[in-house]
Amino acid sequence: MVDVTVDKLLAASPAFWAHKSKIQLPDGLFSFTGREYLKESMNEDVPLSADMKGTQGGASSVQMLKCLHAMITGRYPKGVLYLFPNADEMGDFSKCRFNPIINDNPDTIGRFVHDTDTVGLKRVNSSYLFMRGARLSQRLSLTEKASPKLSGIPVDKVVYDEWDFMDPGVREKAYGRMGDSEFKHEAFLGNPSIPDFGIDLIWQQTDQRYWQIRCSKCNAYTCLELDFPDCIQFDSEGKGVRVCIKCGAEIDRTKGEWVAKYPQRSKEAVGRRWSQLNSATVDPGTIVRAWEHPPDGNIADVYRFRLGQPYIESENRLTVQQVYACCSSEGMYPSDRGPCCMGVDVGGTLHVVVGKRTKTGTPHIVHVAEYKEFTDLPEVMRRYNVQAVAIDLYPETRAVRQFQASAGTYESISGVSVTCYIFGVEYLDKQVRGVVEDQQARVLKTSRTESMDGVHAIIADGKAVLPARSGKMEEYAKQMSNTAKVLQEDERGNRLYRYIRCGDGQDHYYHATNYCLMVLNHLPLHAEEPPSQYPEAPDKRFLGLEKRPQRSGGALSGLRRGA
Numbered sequence: 001m002v003d004v005t006v007d008k009l010l011a012a013s014p015a016f017w018a019h020k021s022k023i024q025l026p027d028g029l030f031s032f033t034g035r036e037y038l039k040e041s042m043n044e045d046v047p048l049s050a051d052m053k054g055t056q057g058g059a060s061s062v063q064m065l066k067c068l069h070a071m072i073t074g075r076y077p078k079g080v081l082y083l084f085p086n087a088d089e090m091g092d093f094s095k096c097r098f099n100p101i102i103n104d105n106p107d108t109i110g111r112f113v114h115d116t117d118t119v120g121l122k123r124v125n126s127s128y129l130f131m132r133g134a135r136l137s138q139r140l141s142l143t144e145k146a147s148p149k150l151s152g153i154p155v156d157k158v159v160y161d162e163w164d165f166m167d168p169g170v171r172e173k174a175y176g177r178m179g180d181s182e183f184k185h186e187a188f189l190g191n192p193s194i195p196d197f198g199i200d201l202i203w204q205q206t207d208q209r210y211w212q213i214r215c216s217k218c219n220a221y222t223c224l225e226l227d228f229p230d231c232i233q234f235d236s237e238g239k240g241v242r243v244c245i246k247c248g249a250e251i252d253r254t255k256g257e258w259v260a261k262y263p264q265r266s267k268e269a270v271g272r273r274w275s276q277l278n279s280a281t282v283d284p285g286t287i288v289r290a291w292e293h294p295p296d297g298n299i300a301d302v303y304r305f306r307l308g309q310p311y312i313e314s315e316n317r318l319t320v321q322q323v324y325a326c327c328s329s330e331g332m333y334p335s336d337r338g339p340c341c342m343g344v345d346v347g348g349t350l351h352v353v354v355g356k357r358t359k360t361g362t363p364h365i366v367h368v369a370e371y372k373e374f375t376d377l378p379e380v381m382r383r384y385n386v387q388a389v390a391i392d393l394y395p396e397t398r399a400v401r402q403f404q405a406s407a408g409t410y411e412s413i414s415g416v417s418v419t420c421y422i423f424g425v426e427y428l429d430k431q432v433r434g435v436v437e438d439q440q441a442r443v444l445k446t447s448r449t450e451s452m453d454g455v456h457a458i459i460a461d462g463k464a465v466l467p468a469r470s471g472k473m474e475e476y477a478k479q480m481s482n483t484a485k486v487l488q489e490d491e492r493g494n495r496l497y498r499y500i501r502c503g504d505g506q507d508h509y510y511h512a513t514n515y516c517l518m519v520l521n522h523l524p525l526h527a528e529e530p531p532s533q534y535p536e537a538p539d540k541r542f543l544g545l546e547k548r549p550q551r552s553g554g555a556l557s558g559l560r561r562g563a
């Protein structure tokens, strides 16, 4: 009778199984003692979990044991896909962590694992554990993407270990491997890198749990992550002591519980943020000292690896406030005497930024808008007296080439024939000095990172004039903050800075602004005139509003993007 109950518990509770079986890990006996915070995730059964953490908390071991338990008990009949940042890390894990677990636990785990010869494939009971590498930095250029081989792998669960180092596109592919599964479970874990990216982006969609510790003296709750650094005091020997945020008494970090900020999401998506402040082996005083005096001045690593918190230096990402700080009181007029230049980012739609130079040479953006077709652009050029255009050469090179061929001369509002330079822009992943102009090929080549740095500097230093705040400018500001500069390593081990997308990933106006600025020097310096001097005095109802242009028709009417 007792045995039946134990067997049932062993099958139903991975935590009980791991505890009862005394599982030996490469770094010692697996135990919840001192790591009580791991118990919850061990027994959890939700479609999505995200563990955003400092290093060395044990979350990876929990995921691996959980997956093994589910395969041994037959709960996941198809199996599990366990993803690592790259093939080397996958190989190391297989050799240094997975194989020892099999060898050191012959009765509880080893006897169920039928080793296949492949490093990345193990049969566990009657299902399969696939281990694969999926690294972002396997991309050698911006157009070439790493593509882990995932075809023909049906699974019930996917684990993303160190999600911030993977190409976000791998998720869709991996999820597709669970099409026939009744579970479709996803587990994300990793150290955070920058805000609104990677594990932080996933975590934001979860119920956002924090480890809340109850004070035995006053019953108030303290969260070491949220109450840092006030929750750490020093004893007479300089050792850190965790204290109650309300009464100052020492608290016992093992007496905590995970509390969700958004409990209504808990059935679908569970997220935990864990820091080394809750570690059994780290003196929290060392974290306070590292935070106050970061080793090698590297505060980012203290936040990311010790506090489990995403971090970005302000010089690497614009804020919407910085963008607003450049907004003037002038709304967006439906036309401008210019001369103006125009940047166009080509995606699902065309994001357009039109600007001119003030008499001091400062960029003055006069028009920001989204258009559907290339055929919409000539009318914009006419209204703003556009004399130079820079357009993203990719991915629709043919459409750009056609546009270059057909839109280079037009009649301005005042009836003058205007010759307009139209360039395709090619971003390079290497360093280039400034913008290299190939007049003959009508292509501008520039370093992607350096030129994007230029946009950052102009906005951050308040050296651009933008239209007044409006709904359109709010979208513009959001997109300007949706890219961030991070240090990456390519597969040859070269470290280089790259801008990556963050937030909702829409950063089109950032690039359109960059392109616009690239051709700004094609314009003469412009003496600023009061708005009443504009060729078409705008009706005041247009101030700050966007007027959609009429389709131009004529010679361009047959030209459609992607044609």
Ligand SMILES: [Zn+2]
Pocket (backbone or CB within 6 Å): 215, 216, 217, 218, 219, 220, 244, 245, 246, 247, 248, 249
């Ligand atoms: Zn207290």
